[in-house]
Amino acid sequence: xxxxxxxxxxIYFRNYGRSSFIRAKSETLDKVLVDKxxxxxxxxxxxxxxxxxxxxxxxxxxxxxxxxxxxxAQLDVxxxxxxxxxxxxxxxxxxxxxxxxxxxxxxxxxxxxxFTKSQExxxxxxxxxxxxxxxxxDASTAENIVHGLSLTHRWKDAFKYFDHIKMSxxxxxxxxxxxxxxxxIENDSYSIIWDLLNEMSENQVxxxxxxxxxxxxxxxNDEDKVNEMLEYISxxxxxxxxxxxxxxxxxxxxxxxxxxxSINRNGRCPSCLQxxxxxKLLETEFNKIAAQxxxxxxxxxxxxxxxxxxxxxxxxxxxxKTKPYDSVIDGLNVAYSQGDKLSPKVYSKILAQVVKYFxxxxxxxxxxxxxxxxxxxxxEMSYVRENSMLFLTEDLSNDDLFLLYAALKSGPKTNIFSxxxxxxxxxxxxxxxxxVFRRWQQEHQYHLITAQQKVIVREPITFELRAHRVNSIWxxxxxxxNIKNTVDTFIxxxxxxxxxxx
Ligand SMILES: [Zn+2]
Numbered sequence: 001x002x003x004x005x006x007x008x009x010x011i012y013f014r015n016y017g018r019s020s021f022i023r024a025k026s027e028t029l030d031k032v033l034v035d036k037x038x039x040x041x042x043x044x045x046x047x048x049x050x051x052x053x054x055x056x057x058x059x060x061x062x063x064x065x066x067x068x069x070x071x072x073a074q075l076d077v078x079x080x081x082x083x084x085x086x087x088x089x090x091x092x093x094x095x096x097x098x099x100x101x102x103x104x105x106x107x108x109x110x111x112x113x114x115f116t117k118s119q120e121x122x123x124x125x126x127x128x129x130x131x132x133x134x135x136x137x138d139a140s141t142a143e144n145i146v147h148g149l150s151l152t153h154r155w156k157d158a159f160k161y162f163d164h165i166k167m168s169x170x171x172x173x174x175x176x177x178x179x180x181x182x183x184x185i186e187n188d189s190y191s192i193i194w195d196l197l198n199e200m201s202e203n204q205v206x207x208x209x210x211x212x213x214x215x216x217x218x219x220x221n222d223e224d225k226v227n228e229m230l231e232y233i234s235x236x237x238x239x240x241x242x243x244x245x246x247x248x249x250x251x252x253x254x255x256x257x258x259x260x261x262s263i264n265r266n267g268r269c270p271s272c273l274q275x276x277x278x279x280k281l282l283e284t285e286f287n288k289i290a291a292q293x294x295x296x297x298x299x300x301x302x303x304x305x306x307x308x309x310x311x312x313x314x315x316x317x318x319x320x321k322t323k324p325y326d327s328v329i330d331g332l333n334v335a336y337s338q339g340d341k342l343s344p345k346v347y348s349k350i351l352a353q354v355v356k357y358f359x360x361x362x363x364x365x366x367x368x369x370x371x372x373x374x375x376x377x378x379x380e381m382s383y384v385r386e387n388s389m390l391f392l393t394e395d396l397s398n399d400d401l402f403l404l405y406a407a408l409k410s411g412p413k414t415n416i417f418s419x420x421x422x423x424x425x426x427x428x429x430x431x432x433x434x435x436v437f438r439r440w441q442q443e444h445q446y447h448l449i450t451a452q453q454k455v456i457v458r459e460p461i462t463f464e465l466r467a468h469r470v471n472s473i474w475x476x477x478x479x480x481x482n483i484k485n486t487v488d489t490f491i492x493x494x495x496x497x498x499x500x501x502x
Contacts, residue, residue: 042084063095066103075107094130098141101126101148105179108151120152137161139168143176150179156192171203178208185214201236202431209244216251223501226252230474234467237435242480242495252499259498263475267463271498272473276463279443285436286412289429293408297428303401311394315402322389324410326363327446329354329388330403330418332370337419337448348373348380353455354417354448359387368402370395400425407444415460417446421490442490461492474499 049064050056056064062085069078078100085092092100104123108115127148130141137145142164149158158180165172177200184192200207212229219225233240240248249258259271267276297303304312334354335347351367358365365388372395373381384390393402400422407414426437442465447458467476477493 042081043088059093060095062090062093063099066096066099069103070099070106073103073107073110075103078103094133094141097126097130098144101130102144105144105147105151109179115151123148124152124154136167137164139165139170142168143173146176147179150183155180155183155187172205174200174205174208177205178211181207181211182214185211185218197232201232204431206236206238209241209247212240213244213247213251216248220251220254223255226255227469230467230469230476233476234469237438237466239466239493240476240478242478245478245495245497248476248478249497252497256499256501261496261498262494263492263496265461265492267461269475269496269498272500274470274473276475277468277470278462279439279464280462281412281436281440281443283412286440289433289437289440290408292429292433293404293425297425298401298405303425303428304398307398307401308394315391315393315405318391319406319409322366323406324364325366325389325406325414326361326410327358327365327415327417328403328406328410329358329365329367330399330416330420331367331373331384331390332399333418333420334448335373344376345380348376348384350448350455352380352383354457355384355388357455357457358417365389366391366406368393368399368406370399415444415446416441417448419447445490447490461490465490465493472501 046061046065050058050061062081065081066078069075069081082092082096082100085096101123104119104126107113108119127145130137130145134141142161146158146161146165149155149161162172162176165176177196181193181196184196197207212233215229216226219229232238245260249260252258261269261271263269263276268274269276329351331351335351337350338346351369355365355367367384367388367390369390369392371392373392391402393399400418400420403416403418404422404425407416422441426434426441429437443460443462445460447460449456449458465477467474469475474497476497476499478495478497479491479493480495
């Protein structure tokens with residue numbers, strides 16, 4: 001199995017790195033990993049840690065020492081410690097067993113060691129100890145059990161513990177899904193694979209890279225199967241981590257010419273010279289989003305919290321009279337693009353420059369502002385008033401909603417100008433419609449880059465920022481940023497793989 005250790009260091013950091021145990025740094029504790037102690041030394045170390053660390057007690061000492069072993073997946077050290085505890089007839093509590101199971105997983109996946117029958121029996125034995133002690137497991141223990149079971153022939157038992165995690169109110173993590181997916185791929189259990197992938201898609205959880213890489217390695221000779229997974233990556237707008245790009249390339253290169261390319265804002269691939277396809281929405285798709293917002297979401301009072309009903313009425317009448325607009329600007333959001341501690345003079349200058357940008361393009365624009373902007377410097381605000389329609393809302397109103405309402409009422413060609421990604425509004429849509437909304441946003445949302453009061457307008461990138469195929473060539477995007485979804489950020493991926501089947 002192909003798995004990279006950094007994936008697990010990320011898990012380690014998330015699950016264990018912030019615990020107060022680990023923060024309680026101790027030189028004695030560090031010796032655990034350096035010295036690989038024998039039974040005699042364990043006695044000394046255990047006593048010293050308890051003497052030196054105020055937060056450590058008889059109950060958490062074992063779990064603390066085992067946590068240390070995650071550093072470098074030192075299973076041998078952990079097992080030596082467990083042997084020591086057993087030799088002293090000390091009880092190994094749930095927290096310690098649970099950590100030991102997770103450590104088994106980390107060790108065998110990070111180090112890609114052969115996994116023997118007796119090791120499998122060991123893991124199952126530890127899992128059974130915990131399972132027998134409790135009818136229901138807490139989420140963290142259930143997660144560790146799932147990881148442990150994923151190494152064994154009893155991996156399908158893990159689904160029971162998926163339920164325990166869900167019952168505790170926690171969502172299943174990418175790691176939980178991915179470890180079982182990996183086992184399902186190993187066993188060619190296609191219905192399980194696609195059920196899990198579809199569930200992840202619904203829950204907006206992205207599989208770990210090693211799952212995709214394992215699939216490509218396994219099915220590289222079957223073009224349909226490779227395409228099936230590439231389409232999943234595309235449909236779910238998955239942006240892959242750049243750190244894995246070489247592994248993707250290695251998995252695909254037996255059957256593909258793989259070029260690492262960077263694609264600039266004009267959207268032409270320097271390798272295959274194709275222009276990447278546009279993200280343009282169909283009019284029917286726009287109409288669906290507009291209908292959902294205008295006929296459903298905007299009708300509900302809960303989205304207009306803090307907004308005076310008479311103001312909404314006044315705004316709707318105003319839009320009906322003055323629409324359509326070529327562009328709608330969130331005035332305050334744009335003005336505050338350099339921070340909210342500057343003077344009204346700076347804010348009004350930025351706003352006036354943005355209005356000028358659209359005026360120069362001979363566009364009819366609407367600026368949505370707040371009432372307190374009336375007191376901003378006259379010169380700039382007069383320019384704004386004379387060159388755009390200005391609607392001022394109460395100071396506490398939710399400007400995004402006004403912006404969206406005006407834009408969707410104006411039609412499919414209207415652009416919006418805001419730094420806000422409007423996630424709280426897109427979350428109100430079904431997952432499918434959310435993706436369409438995000439494409440609309442990508443196509444129509446202008447951004448602002450400001451440096452020392454100089455305004456630079458960033459026009460939308462209008463080509464696909466997700467994996468896609470044109471003329472049987474796939475382009476696969478990678479990013480070095482800590483995000484998993486391009487459409488959520490509209491950033492230009494740092495690097496692409498241009499893939500041509502040979
Ligand atoms: Zn290309």
